[in-house]
Amino acid sequence: MRVSKEIHEVQKVVKDWTKKGKSIGFVPTMGFLHEGHIRLIQEARKENDKVILSIFINPLQFGVGEDLDTYPRDADHDRNIAEEQGVDLVFLPENATMYPSPLTVEMSVTKRTEALCGKSRPGHFDGVVTVLTKLFNITQPDNTYFGMKDAQQVAVVDALINDHNIPVKLVAVPTVREEDGLAKSSRNIHLTEKERKEAPAIQESLQIGRQIVQEGQKDPSEVIQATQKFLEQRTHGKIDYIELLSYPELESIEEINRPVILAVAVFYEKVRLIDNVIFYEDGEDYTG
Amino acid sequence: MRVSKEIHEVQKVVKDWTKKGKSIGFVPTMGFLHEGHIRLIQEARKENDKVILSIFINPLQFGVGEDLDTYPRDADHDRNIAEEQGVDLVFLPENATMYPSPLTVEMSVTKRTEALCGKSRPGHFDGVVTVLTKLFNITQPDNTYFGMKDAQQVAVVDALINDHNIPVKLVAVPTVREEDGLAKSSRNIHLTEKERKEAPAIQESLQIGRQIVQEGQKDPSEVIQATQKFLEQRTHGKIDYIELLSYPELESIEEINRPVILAVAVFYEKVRLIDNVIFYEDGEDYTG
Numbered sequence: 001m002r003v004s005k006e007i008h009e010v011q012k013v014v015k016d017w018t019k020k021g022k023s024i025g026f027v028p029t030m031g032f033l034h035e036g037h038i039r040l041i042q043e044a045r046k047e048n049d050k051v052i053l054s055i056f057i058n059p060l061q062f063g064v065g066e067d068l069d070t071y072p073r074d075a076d077h078d079r080n081i082a083e084e085q086g087v088d089l090v091f092l093p094e095n096a097t098m099y100p101s102p103l104t105v106e107m108s109v110t111k112r113t114e115a116l117c118g119k120s121r122p123g124h125f126d127g128v129v130t131v132l133t134k135l136f137n138i139t140q141p142d143n144t145y146f147g148m149k150d151a152q153q154v155a156v157v158d159a160l161i162n163d164h165n166i167p168v169k170l171v172a173v174p175t176v177r178e179e180d181g182l183a184k185s186s187r188n189i190h191l192t193e194k195e196r197k198e199a200p201a202i203q204e205s206l207q208i209g210r211q212i213v214q215e216g217q218k219d220p221s222e223v224i225q226a227t228q229k230f231l232e233q234r235t236h237g238k239i240d241y242i243e244l245l246s247y248p249e250l251e252s253i254e255e256i257n258r259p260v261i262l263a264v265a266v267f268y269e270k271v272r273l274i275d276n277v278i279f280y281e282d283g284e285d286y287t288g
Numbered sequence: 289m290r291v292s293k294e295i296h297e298v299q300k301v302v303k304d305w306t307k308k309g310k311s312i313g314f315v316p317t318m319g320f321l322h323e324g325h326i327r328l329i330q331e332a333r334k335e336n337d338k339v340i341l342s343i344f345i346n347p348l349q350f351g352v353g354e355d356l357d358t359y360p361r362d363a364d365h366d367r368n369i370a371e372e373q374g375v376d377l378v379f380l381p382e383n384a385t386m387y388p389s390p391l392t393v394e395m396s397v398t399k400r401t402e403a404l405c406g407k408s409r410p411g412h413f414d415g416v417v418t419v420l421t422k423l424f425n426i427t428q429p430d431n432t433y434f435g436m437k438d439a440q441q442v443a444v445v446d447a448l449i450n451d452h453n454i455p456v457k458l459v460a461v462p463t464v465r466e467e468d469g470l471a472k473s474s475r476n477i478h479l480t481e482k483e484r485k486e487a488p489a490i491q492e493s494l495q496i497g498r499q500i501v502q503e504g505q506k507d508p509s510e511v512i513q514a515t516q517k518f519l520e521q522r523t524h525g526k527i528d529y530i531e532l533l534s535y536p537e538l539e540s541i542e543e544i545n546r547p548v549i550l551a552v553a554v555f556y557e558k559v560r561l562i563d564n565v566i567f568y569e570d571g572e573d574y575t576g
Contacts, residue, residue: 011455019309104399104447105417111392129393133421137453159392165425167299 001083003090007098007138010052010091014140022049026141026168028132031055031092032072033081034186039176040145041085047171052139053082054091056098061127072186091139098134107133109156112250115243116152116263117274128153129160141168149175149183151261151276155248172288175275177203183275190271194236199273201234202264206277209244209262214283218256220244227262240265240272247278247286259286289371291378295386295426298340298379302428310337314429314456316420319343319380320360321369322474327464328433329373335459340427341370342379344386349415360474379427386422395421397444400538403531404440404551405562416441417448424454432456437463437471439549439564443536460576463563465491471563478559482524487561489522490552494565497532497550502571506544508532515550528553528560535566535574547574 004010017024025044029037044051055078062068075092082090109125112118118125136144146154154172161170176184181203182196191199209227217223224242231239246253247261263276278286292298305312313332317325332339343366350356363380370378397413400406406413424432434442442460449458464472469491470484479487497515505511512530519527534541535549551564566574 007453011453015455018306021307102399103451104397104444105451106396106398108394108396109392110394111390134451134453137455140455156392163391163393163422165295165299165422167303167425167428 001087001090005093005097007093010138013089017050018140023142024048024050024052024140026052026139026144028054028135030057031078032074032186033078035184036147036149036176038081038085040147040173041087043171043173044145045086047143050088052089052091053087054135056093058127058131059095060130061124063121063123112155112159115245115250117265118152125156128156132157132160136166136168143169143171145171145173147175148172151263151278152250155250158248185273187271191268195268198235201231202266202273202275205231206262206264206275210277210279210283213256213279220253220256223262235266237266237268240267257281289375289378293381293385295381298426301377305338306428312336312338312340312427312429314340314427314432316342316423318345319366320362321366323472324435324437324464326369326373328435328461329375331459331461332433333374335431338376340377340379341375342423344381346415346419347383348418349412351409351411400443400447403533403538405553406440413444416444420445420448424456429456431459433459433461435463436460439551439566440538443538446536473561475559479556483556486523489519490554490561490563493519494550494552494563498565498567498571501544501567508541508544511550523554525554525556528555545569
């Protein structure tokens, strides 16, 4: 496994692979790898000749008061996982390598960001598309892998790729779950025992919402109400939002007549959990 | 010579060339090709296995009241020139192909645009970097060719490539000139006979400015004054601007102690002409 901090080194390796006809899968991360990341790497490993993992805590996507300084880091752990999973190249640049001087060309995401988590994180997705533009140009992948846990990020990356004709296929990988259905997250360890027992209700409530669409419900507010009622009865967590939006546009709709996302965020004592389900107008799983 | 209107067709051809180890030179244009463009194509032809020419009048870079509708077009003429010059692939997309829906990710150029022609064309370079990002992703070139006549555009493209780590080399091609030094332009035919006789003074005045730097002058305002004095004595055209700025940053400077651009724009009766010279602090030609 190669490890590089240098953009020109990675571009050289990639050019060499491309000339040899090797397909490249790319998994961008901010490190501190967990089971969700491993699933992304495994998907990339299955589908490509070469796999590149990037580890870069992108300062541009952190807002004022967000946890840039305390964001968890564990370089040795990450490197071991990458090695075990058969990654070919790890790119872990310094800040000064990625942002040597203030940017002249700035990017902003003007749609798909006003709902869900985006509305409380202004500028976050501007930073995401900027770093991804750079990373895609550096790694030149055929395929790139993102987890559906952050469905809004997937929707924004989808827009970036389409708007700019980036020659990469976006692979959205299903959320990895515990046996009881709770979406895996490094934050789950901060749940109390009682909260942990209640938390699977988040995913259950989303499935309830989906089920009533399957049974013919077309009214988003009815679906949201049923989801909320179910969830409130089963957890003491405070609901931050329950939203039902068109997918991937993430726009409010009056009738469920196209693919939609039903998404929930719940505050527990020390942690906020998110989850979502995406389905067609008949309630069947969305497959892109 | 292949001609294509389709993004996916071009991306397929390019992928095939890349796998075969062919180098690709790319010349983006808005068509109505003249000698300046031909020089760009010839440079690309010399330095690459394959040459792609794009012809696309990019609506995004035209401001309100600018001449998008009356911008000259001559598809047959352009195709003949491309064929004669040995272009391998002409990409001429429709508007609806390049912009099938409103953009979600927008780009803006926040530096290098407040001086020279940029200050009177707000948003122009935002449109330029957007279309070039798309075109670079579609054509995946090793080298791309721009004329130094529009030095500000070259400076902005340089920033785009650096900021986003685009794996392409920017080749800035010297301005093509008439025998008497006047920069070639399709607009020159709109000069009266008298104006045409005076117009070479634009380039001469820039060389005067450069010469006094060669002789030791470090003060930008002295250089500008000498250039202006020379030019005013030799032409009836109205000077729009004479600016001396750092290059490629295009920032005002107090002392000539780095590469600089000395640039002029002159209004004649029916046409506005621009020209520039770029040199080091000792007055020697800038070579990048």
